[in-house]
Amino acid sequence: MKTLVFAEGTPTGPSASSLELLAKARELGDPSVFFAGEGSDAIWAALGAHGATTVHHLETADSLPAASAAASMAALIEAEAPELVLFGPNPTDRDTAGRLSARLGVPVISNAVDIDASKTPITVTNEILGGTKLVDTEFTAGSPHLVVVRPKSFIATEVGGEAPTVTAAPATEDGPAMSARVIERHEEASAGPKLTEADVIVSGGRGMGAPENFEIIERLAGRLGAAVGATRAVVDAGWVPYSMQVGQTGKTVKPNVYIACGISGAMQHLVGMKDSSVIIAVNKDEEAPIFGVADLGVVGDVHNVLPKLLEALGE
Amino acid sequence: MKIAVCVKQIPDPATPYSLDPETHLVQRPEDQVLDDTDRYGIEVALQLAEASEGSVVLVSMGPAGTLQGIRQALAMGADEAVVVSDPALRGSDALVTARVLAAAIRRLDADVVIAGTESTDGYSGVVPQQVAELLDLPALTFARKVEATGDGIRIERQTTTGYDVVEAPLPVLISVTAGAVEPRYPTFKGIMQAKSKTVEQPTVADLGMTPDEVGLDGSGQRVIEVRPAPARSAGTKVVDDGEAHLAIVEALEKAKVI
Ligand SMILES: Cc1cc2nc3c(=O)[nH]c(=O)nc-3n(C[C@H](O)[C@H](O)[C@H](O)COP(=O)(O)OP(=O)(O)OC[C@H]3O[C@@H](n4cnc5c(N)ncnc54)[C@H](O)[C@@H]3O)c2cc1C
Numbered sequence A: 001m002k003t004l005v006f007a008e009g010t011p012t013g014p015s016a017s018s019l020e021l022l023a024k025a026r027e028l029g030d031p032s033v034f035f036a037g038e039g040s041d042a043i044w045a046a047l048g049a050h051g052a053t054t055v056h057h058l059e060t061a062d063s064l065p066a067a068s069a070a071a072s073m074a075a076l077i078e079a080e081a082p083e084l085v086l087f088g089p090n091p092t093d094r095d096t097a098g099r100l101s102a103r104l105g106v107p108v109i110s111n112a113v114d115i116d117a118s119k120t121p122i123t124v125t126n127e128i129l130g131g132t133k134l135v136d137t138e139f140t141a142g143s144p145h146l147v148v149v150r151p152k153s154f155i156a157t158e159v160g161g162e163a164p165t166v167t168a169a170p171a172t173e174d175g176p177a178m179s180a181r182v183i184e185r186h187e188e189a190s191a192g193p194k195l196t197e198a199d200v201i202v203s204g205g206r207g208m209g210a211p212e213n214f215e216i217i218e219r220l221a222g223r224l225g226a227a228v229g230a231t232r233a234v235v236d237a238g239w240v241p242y243s244m245q246v247g248q249t250g251k252t253v254k255p256n257v258y259i260a261c262g263i264s265g266a267m268q269h270l271v272g273m274k275d276s277s278v279i280i281a282v283n284k285d286e287e288a289p290i291f292g293v294a295d296l297g298v299v300g301d302v303h304n305v306l307p308k309l310l311e312a313l314g315e
Numbered sequence B: 001m002k003i004a005v006c007v008k009q010i011p012d013p014a015t016p017y018s019l020d021p022e023t024h025l026v027q028r029p030e031d032q033v034l035d036d037t038d039r040y041g042i043e044v045a046l047q048l049a050e051a052s053e054g055s056v057v058l059v060s061m062g063p064a065g066t067l068q069g070i071r072q073a074l075a076m077g078a079d080e081a082v083v084v085s086d087p088a089l090r091g092s093d094a095l096v097t098a099r100v101l102a103a104a105i106r107r108l109d110a111d112v113v114i115a116g117t118e119s120t121d122g123y124s125g126v127v128p129q130q131v132a133e134l135l136d137l138p139a140l141t142f143a144r145k146v147e148a149t150g151d152g153i154r155i156e157r158q159t160t161t162g163y164d165v166v167e168a169p170l171p172v173l174i175s176v177t178a179g180a181v182e183p184r185y186p187t188f189k190g191i192m193q194a195k196s197k198t199v200e201q202p203t204v205a206d207l208g209m210t211p212d213e214v215g216l217d218g219s220g221q222r223v224i225e226v227r228p229a230p231a232r233s234a235g236t237k238v239v240d241d242g243e244a245h246l247a248i249v250e251a252l253e254k255a256k257v258i
């Protein structure tokens, strides 16, 4: 099956999602990649190592890529007729998927955690209600089938492929939709291991009470060599940057240990962390939904439990 | 500045929702509430309108019911609403929803279209981009800060590693995150005024579309099964008596973290 995977660059290489999607696409045949933005030999090599044989590259300069990427992909799809087009969860992936769907008049299924291409029609699985139920949806329209996949649904694997053939993606005509420009880019670097790669994560929610109380989360994380995570409630409140958000609209994490402090365990948070091997939760409300997934639940006040924990660990 | 805001009435998230066993579609009660996520877009719209002596029109697709959710949005200060409500729409997927919203918005001649980044009940997260493409508009997506620049809009766009400053000329679509602004609470006066504001309720035909273009028939996807996910086995719970941190130390030791 011909599969096209959407990718863009990050400071450390191709988007993590593109490498995960390549793992799935490889299983189905020779995957090619549509890459939007500035590329490099290192990026091409990484895509090749993960199984991409062809990369269609669209330079986007300072324009916000989605509109021109969708137009270029539409032309490419007409020429190459892939059956499946896969996107990751990143903002530009989602923008491009939506636009491409509207442009081609074909549906897109979002939040996929699995794709069964052996079935006709292709069937996509989603999680609902905080991951307690699975929904299977089939495409009833013809190809291409567009799917936006949740992070970590497939495991990125190097297969040691050669550098792929890189060709220029179809050029696009300028239109009003393409007039959004990126003026500045800002990285909000965080110390310690990357949230999506960390073995241990200490996360804080609104129950921490105030932004300054996040310091103890950071100290605990420092002691355990852990990354710091957060709920959307505290990201929206401006306590910590969005890059720390775990959940449906943030990062999906599967660490060895996830420590949730002052987090209620809303469905949208659970879908981002419930697959952690061990979940430890501290919450003063014994009815908090987080206890429904916790291997160890401590019913207690974070302001009492965490300082003692830090002391016992001998910071 | 004329601003259209896409808002959704949803079943109250505080009450468990039920699925139609046959179609697997969410069963929608008569009295749905405003999707909390939409309050941010409404607030952004009201601020842009207040600064430009403009107006705010709500655009919604779905069963009108008692219009409770729409009145909540009007009570915040929006001027009027268009609710596309038609039994034929039941089962519409994201693309059909976007086509219907785009058809309704096209009639408004808006300078700015605002949406949430994703709805609480559907969370496909692609409707705004589909609407932008159908209307040939630039889209400033995932905005965590919005400001008018005179002939355009500038936003801070959330990215996976930080944020970008992005700009586009009018007309433009903006999708806003829940961190963008602090939504206002309706005043008593606002609640009273909302009762008499105009809520137009066009049908699919009024928008120049046919029933087979919408709903389940018009959608290129169909839910075939809803099944339970493998459950996590229940863990242990300890009530802190001053020593519960030791249970955590033990769990960390067992997981070989320390
Ligand atoms: C479309 C959509 C997408 C979303 N995406 C995400 C997402 O990606 N990630 C995410 O996290 N959320 C997301 N949310 C928001 C989610 O629904 C919840 O609102 C959010 O997760 C709640 O965060 P919280 O647990 O920090 O706050 P709350 O729900 O307010 O919980 C705070 C908890 O702290 C406890 N507590 C208070 N004081 C103490 C104390 N002293 N000691 C111990 N415990 C204490 C309370 O008992 C409570 O359980 C999304 C929502 C929507 C609608």
Ligand SMILES: Nc1ncnc2c1ncn2[C@@H]1O[C@H](COP(=O)(O)O)[C@@H](O)[C@H]1O
Residues within 6 Å of the ligand: B006, B007, B008, B037, B038, B059, B060, B061, B062, B094, B097, B101, B114, B115, B116, B117, B118, B119, B122, B123, B124, B125, B126, B127, B128
């Ligand atoms: N039925 C609808 N009526 C009005 N606006 C909608 C509807 N569905 C989606 N939207 C808009 O699109 C955004 C994203 O929704 P979704 O794609 O369902 O996650 C929402 O926050 C709304 O602004």
